[in-house]
Amino acid sequence: IAPRVSGQVTEVLVQDNAIVNSGEPLFRLDSRPFEIAVRQAEANLAQATQSIDASSASLVASQAQVAQARANLDNIRAAAERTLALVERGISSGAQRDAAEADLRTAEAQFSTAEANLRSAEAQLGELGQDNPQIQAAQFALEQAQYDLLSTTVVAPGLGVVTNVQLTS
Secondary structure, eight states: OOOSSOOOEEEEOOOTTOEEOTTOEEEEEOOHHHHHHHHHHHHHHHHHHHHHHHHHHHHHHHHHHHHHHHHHHHHHHHHHHHHHHHHHTTSSOHHHHHHHHHHHHHHHHHHHHHHHHHHHHHHHHOSOGGGOHHHHHHHHHHHHHHHHHHTTEEEOSSSEEOOOOOOOO
């Protein structure tokens, strides 16, 4: 029988010619490196979750910026239409028309920028919850670290007799 993970033997729990049952511990390896790996994996999962939460907040902020830019664009478009109507009737000057058109182009650019920022925030966030690849990768790493930690106690695979023990603690 060989351990699934490598490490220093810290405890031998059986002697030669001992009868062991399935699942009975035979020996233990130093678990400290594996405990550290579990804590690191837990921290990585927490960090991935926090990153997703921050990306979610960024998405909400981007959605608000799009709404604000859209409202601003609608207001400036209406003001520009009024100014153009006044210019056509000769009430306003060409300079006012030019200023209204410039304001409209600026508002359109701000709206386009806000939409691009929203698309970027959506792409950065990816899937939500357990479907997020960052969360999945961190969860799988944690499961692997936990499995490795459990593997530091080597158990008998079935009922049998221990022979030729060559382990020392």
